[in-house]
Amino acid sequence: MSDSTTNRRVRTHVTCTVNGDEVDFLASDDTSLLDALRDELGLTGAKEGCGTGDCGACTVLVDGRINCSCLIFAPEAEGSDIVTVEGIAEGDQLHALQQTFLEGAALQCGICTPGFLVSAKALLDQNPDPTETEIRYALAGNLCRCTGYDKIVRSVQEAAVQLRGASR
Amino acid sequence: MTVTEDRPAYKWVGTRPIRHDGYDKVVGKARFAADLNLPGQLHGVFLRSPHGHARIVSIDTSAAEAMPGVKAVVTGDDFPELAAGDPERDTAINLMARGVVLYVGHALAAVAASTRAEALAAAAAIEVEYDLLPVILSLDESIADGAPLVNEDNRTAFSGSDEPSNLASVTPLERGDVDAAFEAADLVIEREFETSWVHQGYIEPHACVVDVGADGKADIWASSQGHFRVRSQTAAVLGWDTARIKVTPAEIGGGFGGKTTIYLEPVAARLSEKSGRPVKIVMTRDEVLRATGPAPGSKARIRIGATSDGELTAIEGWIGYVVGCVNNMAGFIGAMSVASYKFPNLKLEAVGVLTNTPASAAYRAPSAPQAAFAIESVIDEIAQTLGLDPIDVRLKNAVVEGDPTAMGMPHPRIGFVECLEAIRDSDHYGSPVPEGAARGIGTGFWFNIGEQSSATVNLNEDGTATVITGSPDIGGSRASMALMAAEELGIDVHRITPVVADTESVGFTDVTEGSRATFATGMAVVNACRELVDELKARAATIMGVDSEAVDWIDGAAVAEEHDPLPLDAITAKAKGTGGPLTVTASLNAGGAGPSFAVHCCDVAVDEETGQVTVLRYTTAQDAGTAIHPSYVEGQMQGGTVQGIGWALNEEYVYGEDGTMLNASFLDYRVPVASDLPMIETIIVEVPNPAHPYGVRGVGETGIVPPMSTIANAVNRATGLRISALPMSPPAILAALNER
Numbered sequence: 001m002s003d004s005t006t007n008r009r010v011r012t013h014v015t016c017t018v019n020g021d022e023v024d025f026l027a028s029d030d031t032s033l034l035d036a037l038r039d040e041l042g043l044t045g046a047k048e049g050c051g052t053g054d055c056g057a058c059t060v061l062v063d064g065r066i067n068c069s070c071l072i073f074a075p076e077a078e079g080s081d082i083v084t085v086e087g088i089a090e091g092d093q094l095h096a097l098q099q100t101f102l103e104g105a106a107l108q109c110g111i112c113t114p115g116f117l118v119s120a121k122a123l124l125d126q127n128p129d130p131t132e133t134e135i136r137y138a139l140a141g142n143l144c145r146c147t148g149y150d151k152i153v154r155s156v157q158e159a160a161v162q163l164r165g166a167s168r
Numbered sequence: 169m170t171v172t173e174d175r176p177a178y179k180w181v182g183t184r185p186i187r188h189d190g191y192d193k194v195v196g197k198a199r200f201a202a203d204l205n206l207p208g209q210l211h212g213v214f215l216r217s218p219h220g221h222a223r224i225v226s227i228d229t230s231a232a233e234a235m236p237g238v239k240a241v242v243t244g245d246d247f248p249e250l251a252a253g254d255p256e257r258d259t260a261i262n263l264m265a266r267g268v269v270l271y272v273g274h275a276l277a278a279v280a281a282s283t284r285a286e287a288l289a290a291a292a293a294i295e296v297e298y299d300l301l302p303v304i305l306s307l308d309e310s311i312a313d314g315a316p317l318v319n320e321d322n323r324t325a326f327s328g329s330d331e332p333s334n335l336a337s338v339t340p341l342e343r344g345d346v347d348a349a350f351e352a353a354d355l356v357i358e359r360e361f362e363t364s365w366v367h368q369g370y371i372e373p374h375a376c377v378v379d380v381g382a383d384g385k386a387d388i389w390a391s392s393q394g395h396f397r398v399r400s401q402t403a404a405v406l407g408w409d410t411a412r413i414k415v416t417p418a419e420i421g422g423g424f425g426g427k428t429t430i431y432l433e434p435v436a437a438r439l440s441e442k443s444g445r446p447v448k449i450v451m452t453r454d455e456v457l458r459a460t461g462p463a464p465g466s467k468a469r470i471r472i473g474a475t476s477d478g479e480l481t482a483i484e485g486w487i488g489y490v491v492g493c494v495n496n497m498a499g500f501i502g503a504m505s506v507a508s509y510k511f512p513n514l515k516l517e518a519v520g521v522l523t524n525t526p527a528s529a530a531y532r533a534p535s536a537p538q539a540a541f542a543i544e545s546v547i548d549e550i551a552q553t554l555g556l557d558p559i560d561v562r563l564k565n566a567v568v569e570g571d572p573t574a575m576g577m578p579h580p581r582i583g584f585v586e587c588l589e590a591i592r593d594s595d596h597y598g599s600p601v602p603e604g605a606a607r608g609i610g611t612g613f614w615f616n617i618g619e620q621s622s623a624t625v626n627l628n629e630d631g632t633a634t635v636i637t638g639s640p641d642i643g644g645s646r647a648s649m650a651l652m653a654a655e656e657l658g659i660d661v662h663r664i665t666p667v668v669a670d671t672e673s674v675g676f677t678d679v680t681e682g683s684r685a686t687f688a689t690g691m692a693v694v695n696a697c698r699e700l701v702d703e704l705k706a707r708a709a710t711i712m713g714v715d716s717e718a719v720d721w722i723d724g725a726a727v728a729e730e731h732d733p734l735p736l737d738a739i740t741a742k743a744k745g746t747g748g749p750l751t752v753t754a755s756l757n758a759g760g761a762g763p764s765f766a767v768h769c770c771d772v773a774v775d776e777e778t779g780q781v782t783v784l785r786y787t788t789a790q791d792a793g794t795a796i797h798p799s800y801v802e803g804q805m806q807g808g809t810v811q812g813i814g815w816a817l818n819e820e821y822v823y824g825e826d827g828t829m830l831n832a833s834f835l836d837y838r839v840p841v842a843s844d845l846p847m848i849e850t851i852i853v854e855v856p857n858p859a860h861p862y863g864v865r866g867v868g869e870t871g872i873v874p875p876m877s878t879i880a881n882a883v884n885r886a887t888g889l890r891i892s893a894l895p896m897s898p899p900a901i902l903a904a905l906n907e908r
Contacts, residue, residue, distance in 0.1 A: 009285070030285075044203035045196020047421070049371040050453040054834035057371055085196035098194040102186045105799035108643045108807065110193030111200060111372040111421025133843075140843040143834060145369045145422050146643065147803055148810030149842040 012075040018043065019087025027074035033067075034058045036074035037084060045085040045114045049143065056142030059115035060084045066122045068141075085114035088121055096159040096166070097121055104155035108146035115142045120156045128164050132157065175794070175854075179723075180654040181862055184799045185661045187647040189419070201375035201391035201418035206446035209377065210239055210280040212432075212439050213287040213449070215294050216459065217269035217276055220303035220827025221318070221524045224267055224276060228295040232279060235293055237286030240442035242435060243277045248407040252321075256404035258494035261321065262527045263405065263431050269298070270319055270493035271524050272827045273458030275431075280439040280447045303524045303827045307467050307490050310334045310521045318522040322495050325520075336495040336520030339503040341574050344513030346473075349482035353473030357549050360469045361542040362893040363876070364820035365490070367462040368531045369811070369839045372421020373453060374460060378436035379446035386437050388415045390430075393423040393640050394679025398430055399671050405434040413437075416670040417640045424642075424811070425530030426461045428679045457832040462821060463531035464489040464498045464520075466538035472546045473513075478554055478561040480547070482513035487539055491520045492528040502535035506543065507573035508584065508613055508765070509565040514574065524827050530681060532808055533614040533869035537815060537876060540612040541894065544877030548609070549890065558609040558881070559592045559767075583791030583855030584613065584765040590789035590851045591767045597787075605771045605784050608882025612873025613765040616866040617682030618758030622675025623692035625653060625700055627750035631737025633657060635666045637689050638677025643807075643868060644800030645685040649693050651796050652862060656697035658724025659736055675755045683866025686796055687857075688758035694861045696754035707746040708734045760859020764867055766790035768809065768874040772882040779902030781817055781883055783844075788874075789851035793865030798852060801867050806848040808871020814840045816876040820895050 009028035016023060018041060025040035032051075037043045037060070046069055049055035053068040060069045061083040088095045097120050100106070107113045116139060123130060123138040130138065135156050136149070144152060192198040229241045244266035250257040260266075265276040277294050281287035302316035309315060311334065318334050325337040350356050376390040386408075392398045395415040403410045420427060432449045440447040451460070470485040483506070489498040499520030506516055518539075551561040566584045573579060591597050591609070601607045624636040635653045639645060646666035654661040677689065701721045708726030709716035711734060718728045725733035743750050771785040788805050795801040818838045822830045831837045856863025880891045889904045 038203075039205075043196070044199075047200065047372065048202065048450075049373070049421075050834045052453065052833055052835065055371055055453075085194075089195060094194065101194050102190045105184070105187070105644070105797075105803055107190065107193055108800070108803055109370070109372070109420060109422045110189075110198055111370075111419075113193050114196050117194065132847075136842040136845070140841045143369075143371055143839055143841065145371055145424070145811065145839060146807045148806035148808075148848050149840075149845055150806045150848045151799070151803060153842060153847070 014075055014078050016077045016079060017081045019083055029073060029075060031074040032070050033072040033074050033077050034069035037069060043084050043086050047111055047114060049111065056115040056119065057112050059118045059142065061118060061122060066119050085117050088117060095121065096162045097156065100155040100159040100162065104151050104158060106147065106151040106155040112142060112144045116144065116152055124160055124163060128160060130160060175856060175863065178655055180651045180661055181794065181796050182798060183651065184797060185647065187644055188650060188666055189641065189646055198419045200372055200421050201377065201389055202450045204377050204389050204418060205448065206377055206379055209446040209448050210282060210443055211284040211287050212278055212280045212436055212447045213284065213291050214275040215277040215291040217265065217272060217274040219269055219298055219300060220272050221301040222269050222298035223301060224265065224269060225297040225299050227277060229277060231295065232290040232293040235286065235290040237282035238279060238290045239445060240280045240439045241277065242438045242442065246438050247405060247434065250404065256401055258527065259401055259429060260405045262494055264435060271526050272829065273526060275459065278435045278439060280443050305523055305525065305823055305827055307488050307521050310523055318524055319493055322522055325495060334522045336491045336522055337497060337499045339500045339518045341503055341514060341516045346482045346484045346513045346515040349513040350473045353481055354476040355550060355553060356471060356473045357546050358469065358471035359546055359890065360892055361545065363466045363538050363541060364894060365462040365465040365525065366531070366815050366819045367457055367837060368424040368426035370422030370424060370426055373451040373456045374431050375450040376432045376436055377446060377448045378433060378440050380437055380440040384412060386413045388413060388433055389418050390415060390433055391418050391420045391427060393420065393427045393642060393681060395640065395671055396638060396676055397428065397679045398433055401430045402433045402437060406437060414670055414672050417668050420640050420642055424532045425534060425681060428530050428681050431460055453834060454832045457837060458829050459526055461529045461531065462526065463534065464491050464528040466490065468538065468542040470542045470546050472550060474550045474554065476554060478551065478556045478564050480509050480511055480565045483511045484515045486517050487542065488519045488521050489535060489538065490523050492523060492525045494527045496520065496528060498528060498535050502539050504575055504615065505536035505539045508567060508611060510567055510571055516574065532811060532872040536612060536614055536873045537812065540873045541876040541880065544610045545880055548877065548881040559588055562611060563588050580762060581855065581858055582763050582765060583853050586853050586855050587765050587767040587789045587791055590853050591769050591787065594769065594787055594789070594851060596769050596785060596849060602771060602784060605773045606882050606886035607769065607771050608878045608885060609769055610874040610878030610881060611765065611767045612870055613763050614869035614873065615763050616687065616761040616869065617684050618688045618761045619678035619684055620757045621677045621689040621692040622753065622755040623689060623696045624674060624751065624753040625693065625696040627700060627740050629740055629743065631659065631740045632663045633659065635664055635693055636669045636674050637693065638669060638674040639685040639689040640668055640680050642680055643804055644797060647800065648686040648690060648796040652690050652694050653697050656694055656701065657736060658721065675753060683764065683868040684761065687761055687860055687864045687866040690864055691758050691860060692754045692756055695756065696752045699752045699754065700750060703750060703752065704736065704739050707739050710746050711739065711742055760857065762793050762857030762859065762865035764791050764865045764870045766870045766874055768878040770878050770882050772879060772886060774883060774886045774901065776905055779898035779905060781879065781896055781901060783813060783846060783879070785846055787849040787851065788871065789853055790867060790870055791853045791855050791865060792867045793857040793860065794854055794863035795852050796862065796864060801852055802850040804867045805850050805871045809848050809875055810840050810845060812872040812875025813845070813879065816879040816894060816896055818895050818897055
């Protein structure tokens with residue numbers, strides 16, 4: 001939709017919760033949630049690796065479920081509860097996954113890391129004791145070209161052990 | 169880990185601290201190029217050729233320039249034409265066509281506008297009239313007699329000829345007498361091989377932000393493997409003095425060789441200059457696949473002769489690299505990469521061949537994987553035919569220190585034999601092959617390179633340190649720099665901050681390529697630290713009132729007889745009174761890069777109904793020289809291996825007849841995902857490189873070389889098929905099974 005005199009897109013006022021904070025922003029109908037997060041809210045943790053939902057670098061939680069934010073139109077986020085990589089630590093206390101990724105050298109360049117952390121968090125929230133195969137399938141929508149996935153999978157396994165220990 | 173030589177006991181080298189840049193990367197704060205925005209910034213987009221080869225009759229940008237939000241439009245006419253023979257002429261042609269488009273996706277105009285949508289709309293309004301030319305897509309078409317020219321500008325390198333040609337380079341190599349050797353051989357096997365183009369597949373598309381000021385100076389923030397090369401190439405393409413350009417390295421989201429050249433920055437600079445505004449350009453994935461990289465495809469014919477007890481007596485063959493639309497040295501480098509076995513008799517020709525496809529770029533151990541796939545497959549068949557163990561045959565023929573490389577130069581101290589022994593003695597190789605599976609062995613290596621590096625080490629007043637280098641960190645090199653500095657200075661690695669500085673804040677440093685960062689830049693860091701320690705001892709001597717020769721440096725403290733040890737922070741606290749700031753800069757052109765060999769072992773299962781090859785178990789042994797941070801050495805081995813598995817099993821460029829890439833997305837260009845793979849077991853072999861103070865070889869390249877043959881050799885044992893073409897995708901395997 002555009003205003004023919006200026007070619008400026010008509011923008012929708014969107015209100016939602018991001019990482020626990022109520023936020024609002026303006027977005028044209030064809031703006032992706034990813035672009036809104038990055039450009040309107042300044043949350044550049046989620047990355048665009050493909051723009052077609054194939055790489056998972058833009059993964060965020062929308063109402064508790066993982067989504068490629070590049071495939072969601074920003075106005076669709078109205079009223080939803082969104083968690084990005086910037087929101088998974090508790091204050092200055094890293095999430096167990098963030099700590100095990102660091103200790104386990106599960107990142108090299110780090111561009112895919114935000115998406116992996118969000119996907120892995122969603123997995124462990126639902127399944128605290130996944131098998132290696134379950135971890136590999138849960139992360140199959142996230143591409144990493146640096147690590148060969150070995151250290152990512154091991155770090156998720158280690159975080160699962162730690163989180164189970166903590167909840168006991 | 170296998171350590172093969174006695175070495176000093178290190179306190180920091182060989183430990184696994186959390187990397188310094190890790191925290192920002194796990195909380196989403198690390199700043200990659202596309203994360204940066206400047207006030208007043210415009211968005212730049214390209215117009216790209218829909219044709220595989222065409223003369224540009226005219227470009228009319230007037231309608232585009234009049235569209236809403238458009239602030240600048242550029243075409244090839246906005247850039248100086250570089251002279252024939254200028255080393256960056258092809259770079260300039262590739263990033264903005266002049267007169268002719270050479271492949272589908274070749275940029276020929278660019279627009280900067282207030283929004284990306286406006287820029288895209290304007291680019292679509294640029295009117296171009298083309299005169300179509302013949303499109304050459306394959307090696308065979310390109311080298312056929314009377315073939316049309318791919319690129320009229322190309323001359324065959326080293327040929328001395330000024331005639332246009334479809335050949336990039338021709339490299340013949342010969343030693344001994346192959347004809348006599350084949351005559352005398354007990355077994356001669358000859359096979360032909362073919363590999364597809366494959367892309368580096370970094371997850372971060374190319375991106376930059378460029379701001380050209382009113383004074384004509386350009387500030388560039390870019391994702392690259394070498395910001396000094398971004399500076400020099402941008403200066404060359406624009407015809408500017410280097411001093412006009414400052415390049416600040418953003419975090420780089422993967423490169424693997426593909427970010428050793430530029431695609432965006434001079435265009436963004438010209439758009440910024442014309443508009444007076446900062447310009448940001450971020451490629452789409454579609455553009456990355458259509459217009460950057462890939463690694464060359466190849467065709468090879470290899471003949472190897474052997475005695476009945478497995479001594480390899482001769483190799484003869486031809487390997488062609490499909491380099492794309494402009495010249496590069498892929499063929500020459502491919503010839504160099506045949507150097508793993510003694511082969512007393514050798515006759516090879518490696519050529520580079522042009523096609524109307526994107527200009528190929530470096531990809532991890534460039535040119536070696538294609539050659540190794542062919543040679544390691546034939547050697548495996550020789551071992552199998554002779555009834556010999558594949559590792560024993562390789563051990564019998566493996567090069568050691570002093571043996572000639574393909575080019576004739578002797579190998580330095582290398583660890584090929586040690587890697588073969590490590591796999592032979594591994595749990596994996598010693599375990600029975602699982603029911604329904606088969607096992608393969610393959611090997612590979614890369615030379616590695618040295619080149620120029622600079623490092624500045626500043627000791628701060630509280631005894632912490634800043635290590636400043638110019639090597640973009642693509643796999644954990646900052647942690648390695650800090651570890652080597654910690655070892656030298658004797659302070660905790662987390663009291664050291666490793667920094668990758670902009671082109672105005674550190675001395676010239678070549679690109680992060682050829683596994684050179686930890687080797688060469690690491691050496692500059694070590695040299696700077698050693699000079700600092702000498703200075704620290706002199707300052708301590710002043711403070712203690714002793715002769716500086718009487719002072720030793722032990723565990724981060726100056727030690728002299730009859731005095732309490734003086735720790736580093738006590739010396740830095742008194743820097744002002746003892747001679748001023750403690751800072752040293754070291755620079756070098758590093759010689760003595762150490763080749764890194766690897767041997768891989770894998771178990772696969774082949775589903776004969778679907779043609780699916782599943783990797784069940786995978787082990788890699790690689791010579792790191794010395795592993796400075798073993799976790800990131802393992803990471804390089806695992807990452808390279810998995811890229812090789814993708815090359816072996818899935819990845820390929822599919823072109824339509826007109827030269828349009830038909831699978832330009834991560835959905836259709838399928839790189840391995842977590843559920844495709846097992847753990848990648850690693851054995852770090854350490855045969856120290858005598859040319860580096862800690863024995864570093866550099867480990868980034870080699871991992872990608874062995875997987876294609878390793879998997880093909882396993883598939884052979886599973887099915888009896890000798891796979892001659894990559895990828896071994898389910899349709900390809902199924903077709904081969906049906907022909908069997």
